[in-house]
Amino acid sequence: MATQYSQEQAVQLLKQTYGYEQFRPGQQKVIHQVLAGHDTLAIMPTGGGKSICYQLPAMMLEGVTIVISPLISLMKDQVDALGQLGVESTYINSSLSYQEEQHRLQGITEGKFKLIYVAPERLENQSFYRILSSVTVSLVAIDEAHCMSQWGHDFRPSYMNIPSWLDSLPSKPVILALTATATLQVQEDLQLHLSILPTHSVVTGFARPNLQFQVVKGMDKRAYITKYLEHHQSEPGIIYVSTRKEANQLADFLNKKHWNTGVYHGGMTEPERTASQEDFLYDRVQVMIATNAFGMGINKSNVRYVLHYNLPKNLEAYYQEAGRAGRDGEKGECVLLFSGQDIRTQQFFIEQSEADEQFKKNEFSKLQKMISYCHTEGCLQTMILHYFGEEEEQPCGRCSNCLHEGESQDCTKEAQMVFSCVKRMRERYGKLMIAQVLTGSSNQKVKQFNLDQLPTYGLMKNQTLKSVQAFIDYLVAEEYLGRTNSEFPTIKLNELAVNVLLGQQKVMRRVEPEVQRPEEQDE
């Protein structure tokens, strides 16, 4: 199959049929793989252009393409749109009369259609199966494929039957799974269920070149926000907070300072929420202070900034909320105000939830990555893209880390001290205890566990407890150290740390200007 279709043919067809000059990067790769006969997982954001990834191969391949989609209401639109382009397609679902359904099934056997849209439930229908067995199915596109994963946000049991249905087909079609859900877990799940090679996953298009990401630490949050708003007079923006109480308190504070703010959270009545949303939409209020209840369905394109007053629970949530800035393509700022106390709040939320242990563990691990985002010195946009599995090597050049001026310092020696201390403590303790041992604290627990007898006790006694803790955070963020996924995480050595201990790798860190950090209260 590999040599049968050329890239030129595909580009030609793109121009002819759709009138587009070129493929987006992800599309090209996906289509190339599909035409080469490789089962493929395509992950692109909403609006990224997933439809073309299966429609175009469908036109080029012989036989039919089955498109499995959970969205019955959208099938008709897709079929109509294809009709406009001169491509014969149809959908079979429960909205059709018996006669109409028979008519369309007949059409399939006569080879009238290139694409057939169905809901997953249809696959179990015997007469549909018989008809498909009489034609060549070249490609099966699974739209909204995250519905197959329990880790996805929209799991549907009917999607679980797709793999066995695929196996039951008389000849094996190429499989193309598509989704906008980009977490690694969902990806891995789909690869597993559909036997897609990791190397045949294509993740693209999640970068937001008009957004500038910032992490700000050690500030007085209210003072920061007051100042920030002064610099962003008359620009619409959102401030996300983690609780309803916090939303009301911050709104009161800002209203007293004569800022025109609105509030939105799950504790308000439906009419209150609608009114608040509309005030923001029509620029009657400038700043929206909201919990994560504010999001679904907001369609305001000129949001210029999204501030996070508290730490979000994970990077998916963060990127989705921050991503509400700059939807018009103009510049937007996404600022996360970090304080150590917020970690506790999020840990508490996870601990209190009714979910099972494995799910909680998973949430702790996601939270850990969120914390690492706050402590990394690498490019923030790149870190987010890596989290979603996108291979992006170029730093963005815009985020607060990319723009940070200042030298890096070799701190390999200090890192080695920390690592050997972690090792001596048998990787059984958390950040605070390690920092206490290194600074030679006379804390009771340190004595009780005989940790003051360790050769690493007091190795860093010229440093403050806070600065050693911050250094450990940094080493975790850069993945020299790992943290267990639990409410009281313990620190362990990663392979990178072993390399440093062996003298095979250096640890560099930014030199920070000497500032007093009034608020920091890390655990």
Ligand code: ADP
């Ligand atoms: P998704 O299914 O990923 O949400 P769609 O397939 O609906 O996205 O595509 C989103 C929009 O982008 C559509 O209007 C589509 O016509 C347009 N589009 C897709 N591919 C290209 C391209 N290569 N060049 C220009 N526009 C494109």
Ligand code: ZN
């Ligand atoms: Zn950057």
